[in-house]
Amino acid sequence: MPVAARAAALIVAFLGVVGLGIFVAVYYIGAATTQLPIVHYTASSGQVNVVLQEDAQNDSATRPDWVTYYTQDPATKQWLHTTLFSVPANVKVNVTIYGYDGCTPLRNNYFSQVQGTIGGTVTVSQFDQHGKEYVTGKKASVINSWSDCNVGHSFAIPDLGVYVPVASPNAQLSANNLCSSSPCTPSGNPYAVETFSFMSPVATGTYRWQCFVPCGGGYLDGNSGPMGTLGWMMGEMDVVSA
C-alpha cells in the first residue's frame, strides 16, 4: 500500500476514534449535565410554601415511563419538570405534596416513620377520582408502607434528618384509575395530599433530597433510572440567604 494511502487510512481511523469519543461525551455527559430549571421560593412572614407532586409517568420525550416529581412555580402555578428548588435560610418550610402515583412498599420500612418535621407528623388527605375525600386531614407520625398500601414515595433530606413517607391514593379505590397524563391534576384522578413543615437550616448551601422507595420500575430491584437521576426522584434544595 502506498505511503499516502496508509497515511490517509490512519487519519481516517484516528478521526473515527476521536468522533466516537466526542459522541459518547456529548451523549452521556451532555445528557447528565442538562440544565434543569430551579424554582425559587421566597419567604413571607418567615414561611415559605413548597409544592410538589409525584406522578407515575411524565411528559418528557426521552423517558416518559419514568416516575417523577414535579415542582410548582409559585408565580405561575405551572408544574415544572424539575427537582431543584431554593428556599431562604432559617425559615419555616411548608411542603405540600400531591401524590398521584400508586403505592409501593418501602425497602426499609423504618422510613415509614415521619422524622424531622415540626411536631414529627404529617397531615394526609386522600381523594378518589370523583373528588370524594375519604380521608380528611389525618395527622400521622407513621404511614406503614407494608401493612397498608398507602405509601407512594418518600421525601427525605438526610442531611437535615427529614424523612417523610408520602401517601398514595387508596390502593383499592384507585385501582386502574391512576392519573396517566402528567403533570396530573386533581380533576378525574385519585390522589393524596400530604402537608408537613420543617425549618430550613441556618447555613446556606445545597442539600440533596431523594425518595427512598425503590421506584425505578424496570431496573434491578427498583434502583437506578429515576432513582438515580436529578430531575426525577431526587433533587437538590438550595438554601440561600434570606
Place this chain on the structure above:
Amino acid sequence: MSATDTPAEADASASPERGHGWRLLAGWIILSVPACLVIWFVWYPHLPPGRMSDSAQHQQFDIAVLAVTAAPVVIGVLLYFAYVIVVWRVRPGDESDGPAIYGNTKVQATWIIGTTMIVLFLFVFGTVELVGPAGAGAGEGPSPIWKLTGTNTAAWTPAGNDMLQVQVIGQQWAFTYRYPQFGGMESTVLDLPVDTPIEFHVTSLDVIHSFWPYLLGVKADANPQVDNVAYTTVKTAGGFVVRCDELCGLWHGAMTSNGTVLSRSAFQAWATGVRAKEQAEGVLAALPPYALTYDPTVIPQLGKNIVQIDGITGAAGYYYGSSNPVTP
C-alpha cells in the same frame, strides 16, 4: 582500570573506593535515626485515624511502625542515589568507561538478609496486629475468626462487659442502625457507649456499600444478603462521621451519617428512649423481625414476596403492578 586488568587486579586497584561504604553507612545512620525519632515522637500522635477506639489506636500504631520501618529503607535508597550522582558523576573531559562490575557478595548478602528480615518482621507484626485487636476493625464476614471478648446478652446493660450488637444497614443513600438488644429499634444516627465491646453486623438492602466510621478505625463492606461482622471498642467520648466507602451511585459522596460516643449510662438512656418512642408510635411493629440479613423482595411480617401483595407484579424492579398505566 585498563582493559587488561583481571577482577583481582581491579579489586586491588579499587581499594581507595572502599571508604564509600563507610561514608554511606555513616550518612544513613545520621539521617535515619532522627527521621525515626521524628516519626515516632512527632508524627505518631497525629497520624490517622486517631485514638478514638482500640482498633483506631492499633491502626495508628501500625502506621507508625510501618513508617519507622520504611523510613531507613527510603533514606538508604535516596541517599545512595544522591551519593552516586554527586561522587561518581561524569567530570568534564572524562570520556573513559567506568570500572566493570563483578558483583559483591557482602553487599548482596546484606541486601537479601536485610529485606528478608524486614518482610518476615512485617509478616509477623501484621499477623499479630490483625489477630490481637479482633480483626483490626475490618469486616470478617459472617463467621469471624477473631472475636472480641465480651458477654453476649439478650439485653445490654451498662454494668459488666456486655457486647453491644449494632446492625448497620446500607441503602442508597443512607445508613440506618438497628439495636437488637433494644427491641430491634432503628435509628439514622449511630450512638455508642464508651469502653464497651461492640459487634457490628453490616449488611445492605440494595447495592454494595461500605461502612466506614473513619475515626473508629472500622471499615466493613455492606453486601446485600450478607452479614459482615466487625468489632471495636470505643475509648473516647465524642462525635464522629460515618461515610460510605464503596462507589454506590450518584449520591455516594453524600452518603454520610453522624455518630456520637456517649457514657454508658447516657447511651442506655438514649437507646431506651428511642425504643420507647418507636414502640409508642408503632414503628417497632412496622419493622421486620430482626435478622442478620434481609431479602428486600420479601416482606417478613406477611411472609410474602412483594410481588404477591396488592397485585404488585412483574417488572424486573418488582414494584409496579399491572394496574399501573406505565408498567415497564
